[in-house]
Amino acid sequence: MAEWDLRKLRILRTLRERGTVTATAEALHMTPSAVSQQLTNLASQLGVPLLEAHGRRVRLTDAARLVLRHTEPVFEQLERAEAELTAYTQGEAGEVRVAAFSTAVPALVVPAVLALRARHPAVTVRVREAEAAEAYELLAAGEADLALSLAARAPGTADGRFTRVPLLADPLDVALPPGHPLASAPALRLTDLAAEPWIFGGSGPWSDITRRACESAGFSPHQGHSASGWTAILAMVAAGMGVALVPRTAAARRDGVVLRELGPERPVRHVVAAVRRGAEAGAAVDKVLRALRDAATGLGSAA
Structure with missing residues (x-):
């Protein structure tokens, strides 16, 4: 029967997640040579090749993926056992x-x-x-x-x-400057702002969320300015430079900005x-x- 070494299996699992021996070593506070040696020993213990050359890097073999597929339930059960043991000992x-x-x-x-x-x-x-x-x-x-x-x-x-x-499900409100024609409109839809310059980051989650919300409403937002921090975004809105979506949980209310709800079909994150x-x-x-x-x-x- 093959010898299953949990410590070495964790190293193999980390390599799958991090992609390189160097990144794996950094994550586990080991040296790259120690990572390679442990994985070589594990391959010998299991009797199957676990790594293959891929250019100047290595990648997992099909056998390695098979091994990890069967060890995932073991890791889950060990997490559960550790959690229950902690609950038992610490109350x-x-x-x-x-x-x-x-x-x-x-x-x-x-x-x-x-x-x-x-x-x-x-x-x-x-x-x-x-x-x-x-x-x-x-x-x-x-x-x-x-x-x-x-x-x-x-x-x-x-x-x-x-x-x-x-x-x-965090609702998204729209931030408008106080003098905006729609700041006091009785009802507001995202499509009412399709022609406005929008303020959001050039990349990252908030860019994706803003673009997706506008596209779901039927238009592609014109990015007038790029910013990722709420202080900068709301300062530009207050200056009349554009409009922005703001998550309700950001609690970013400030003088010079009107935050409006977008009705029952409002976007959420x-x-x-x-x-x-x-x-x-x-x-x-x-x-x-x-x-x-x-x-x-x-x-x-x-x-």
Whole structure:
């Protein structure tokens, strides 16, 4: 029977996710030579080649993909066992490391932390602001226990490493300068603003969300200015330089800007939480997820 070494299997799994031996070594705090040696030993133990040359790099063989497909349930069960063991040994106590994108921190994470202080003071939350790609890298590497991101930027439901938990359908309002002809209109639709210059980032999630919302309404937005921070975006709106979509949770209200709702067909962005599959059984993680759901419900647009 083949010898299954979980430590080496984790290295192989990380190589699949990171793509190169160097990136794998950085993620696991190892040297590239140590990574290569461990994978060579694993191939010898299993009796199959795991890597093949691909130009100046290496890639996983079909045998390696087969091995990982069968070990994913093992990793999930180990996460579950660790979570249950932690719950057994710590009871109500525990630390949960949360990686979350910027607007989710004040809107969801901080209210959840405040609620946990009152209900479960022995549960500690450690927060790290991170955009989606970094948040899921931290989660996969075991450096975060829970990640918050926009659904469009989260790994798909077919990714067996994570369990996704829908949290919030965050409405998008439109920001207008006070003197805009539509600032006081009785009703406002996105198509009413089709001819306006729009302000959004040149790339990234907010660019995608703005373009997708406008295109769903039937037009392609003309990008008058490019900015990614809410302070810059709203300053330009206040100056009459264009209009912008603003997520309700951004809480970016300021003098000189009128925020208008867009009616029942308004666009939304979906916020999800994710944990390593099996880890949701942990008592502390479960309490944090419940607190996040309660915070989302308090915003009135829970998923």
